[in-house]
Amino acid sequence: MSPESHPTPLSPVALASIPRLQVSRLDAAYGSKQVIFGLDLELQPGKITAILGHNGAGKTTTLACILGLMRPKAGRVLVNGADVTNVPTSRRVKGGMAFVPADNFVFPDLTVTENLALGGITAGSHKHRLERTEFVLERWPILRERSNQLAGTLSGGQRRMLSLAIALMSDPSLLLLDEPSLGLAPKVVDDLFTDLRRLADETGMGILLVEQSVAKALNVADDVVVVQSGAVIVRESAEQFSARDSWWGLF
């Protein structure tokens, strides 16, 4: 797998073989306190990987480095083969990355339509934006019903749907989600994860999710990475992880 950036456009076949995301030897620190130690990660197109671990293990910090919200001390981040380690967040988003935060994941003072419009800021032409809007409203008709409602007044589940819709407006090839099931009813979480599976299968999107609920994550993920105190301690397929006797020692 070639880690160098490719400035020329790639053929679909070539695109399909480059990992959506590669993180290699990531070190991160807050001031003098190091919190991530040599973390490696690889995400293939069409695959869903779940990052698991206890609170404070470094999952959110890892996401922050991938997104560009935080500068790593060492290591590299590659999106679709391009080295983005020192590239600002806005360019990474233009390069096909999208992110749904753990909380505060909509623009509360803006309507649903305006939220989607902002999601599509990087979408290019007006026509392309309209297509994407149709695409997400098709998937989540309830958002069409409430297009003029302020996002802050939607229910928790509806806001989650909106947050996913916002992320999809830019037609991303890599989707990062931070604790998507937090505070949601089980049925809503199931629907959400079904949507994620479909997106990965149908569009070849790579999905990385940080998840609290281990069981739910195992339902949708292909692979699992367990982080403890800033380092990866387990890396296996979801099947293998489910088959373990006990998870207690890992958290």
Added chain:
Amino acid sequence: MQQTQFWVGYLDQALIYMVFVVSLNILVGYVGIFSVGSAAFGLIGGYTFAYFTLNMGWPVIPLLMLSTLVGAVAGLVVAWPVMRLSGEYVMLLTMSLSILAVSVVAAIAALGSQQGLVGLPLPEILGKTLLKPTDFVPWLLIVTVWATLTCWRIGESPYGRMLRSIRDDETAAASLGKKTDRAKLVVFAVMCGLTALAGALLVVFNGIAAPSLFTLDQTMLIFAMVIVGGIASIPGSIVGTLLIIFVEPVLQKTLHLSPEVAALVRPIFFGLLLVVVMRFRPQGLIRERHRHVKADPVEVAKASPTPVQPPPIVGDERGDVAIEVRNLCKSFGGVKAADDLSLDIPTGKITALVGPNGAGKSSLFNLVTGAVAPDSGSVVRHGVQLVGLRPEQVVRHGIARSFQDVRVFPNLTALENVMLAGRHQAGESITALFIAPGKVRRGDREQAAAAQRWLEFVGLGAEAATLAGSLSFAQQKQVSFARALATEADVLLLDEPLSGIEGSAADEMIGLVERMRDVGRTVCIVEHSIQTISRLAEWAYFMELGRVTAQGTVTALLEDPRLVEAYFGVS
């Protein structure tokens, strides 16, 4: 002689401004209250002096004392809103106060309106009339030196150490039992008194009390002297004052600028200096530097061989239950941090709180220690209701806590961090500071010895003199435990004691927690690592969404399939 008087006149000004500046530095630098109200309090002092001179003819020195007192009282009145606001709001509030004070005074006829109170008689001290700038020098020198030494004593003493801990982390200071509100109030009032004194001196020197002497520009000038000279550095304040005051005459003489022009160039100079300093040297010209306490080995050896015995409980027998939590409820917005929560923390044992994230474990610590007030419910210890008490009061009932993010005071040494936790310190009373310095010094030595003992107990004796900010995370945790132990609280609430600690350091930490229990403390820990808990805890409560859903020995809990579901989710 014209020349001498010219330069000495500026020296007099510098001496007066030094009083403004050192008192402001204590507020801004040592306590962290960004007050921009020097003009307002100077005005109060200055007008008090002028009014009583003109209408009562009282002599200079008693009037100076009166002005100081009036300023201190005014400070007490303003202190209350100031204490609760954060940084920028304090600046805005005190700034608008400055403007209001000047405008109000300028509108009162009895105070001379725009012209102010003019025609003050020439000041007379001990029979000598003060007329030329050189006449003022010795008296101003006495007052300024006195004011500077007073501020020095306040700032560089055990009291000053406590102030700096409030500045760096007020929550942590309160969690050690420090009366943070009272300290801020007292210091604010005292410094306003000194500012008023400086205002009175300004009036004495200028012979009038006019609104133009106390404008916002003057306040900004004083503020600039503090910042440029160096925050929390008294020598810095002296240098900053001299620098900014003498820019004006230097510009006049070297560049042959007229006085009017020089008066305009000075604020341009210090305004730009503020920007440059903030960008390139925010600590100011002279960095903050404090003498750090060293424990005397002789004292340490003399200290009780087993300082770790828990103090005798007065009154109630040491019952089986250290803390009784009943029906505690607390919601934040829609989230229930505590939902009819009830549990008992047994005396003398290690109890663990486990559960998934968001279960409310750390919230419980906040509710018990008074950092957060519950919506309803009770927390009882030895028959005393703790709900409604502030954190510093809860500590005195024998409950101390450590924080998940540690919160040591980075600018104090490990020893000083632990010393702060000691109860009943003479050095925490501002009056004792001046009236009983010997007692303060003795008390400090005893505190240092006891603190050294605690550091050795947690295994950090060798790092006593290291600044806490330079220690590793694990070492900072050890300091925070020594601190909690030094409060002599019976009950220790440890929030994630092992998070961020690996390998052999983790084993040592576990051993330390066991040692704490072994010397009779009651320990309650929140910990996510089940392995750690199974080694340490004798009893565990499983919490979910703000309530206790299971309790028992850790082994029993781990075998409960329902708990696996609760912790890892249902598929």
Added chain:
Amino acid sequence: MDLSILPQLVLNGLVMGATFAVLGIAMALILGVTGRFHFAFSLTYTLSAFIAAVSAAEWGVPVVGALVLGVLVGGLAGLLIEWLVYKPLADRSGQAALLPIFVSSLGIAIAGQNLIQLMWARDSVSVPFNLIELQQVELPMGLTLTRLEIVQTVVMIVAIVAGVLTLRYTRIGQIVRGVRGNPMMAKAVGIRPELVFIAVFFVSSAAAGLVAIFSAARLSAAPPMGQDALFTSFVVAFLAGTRSPALRVALVGLGLGVVQSVSGLWVPSNLTNLVVFGLLFAYLALRGTGALRILGVRPLGA
């Protein structure tokens, strides 16, 4: 108390309030979107007035051109302050930069005001700006306004309407409101908040400059003129809420203008602007004592 002058006072209050509205919207945007305590607002305000006055009086620029020049220079000054002073401090210290930014802002304000005085107001206290004659115009109901006041009010209303409509209906308005409401999400969708900050500083400073120039047309440009405008803008922004819709901020500004004007019935006229300071002081003091929570007012940044 002569109540027959009340209608005129209210009208005067509305005229003044329109300028308060523009100032309030400008400051609310800066506070709400960037979070900077921009004390140097007073400097860009004063600079606009002086550039207009001096360019018309000494550089021979035609009056309308001077107005445009003043507005642009004020906007540019605001932009440069954010770009060259505030941003480097924020990049270095993140949240802990609030105080250094405020202190730097104070430094710029002091240095700038005195520099202006040194350059243009040394011999005379102020510089006049003759935009429109101060001729009285008779209105129905026995009310009067000067020609200048009428033109000023029209311009202010246009500015307010432009601001409200832009924020509500244009894409740039959505982007600004997005950054204001959720800066993290804004980054997540690919917006660059730094560029939005710079744009907000330009527009807000330019708008404030417009107010300043009309003030100079009424009363001449004087170095301390920015101070009152600064505190007024803070009062309006705080009372209305910095995350509130622009229309609400405008209404609060109008209300404040009327309150200040009508208070002239009880308070000597040279003290009415103390009403503003008094309100700010009371707001901050109440906020400090937590009484605001009881009254149900959501404090700034809460």
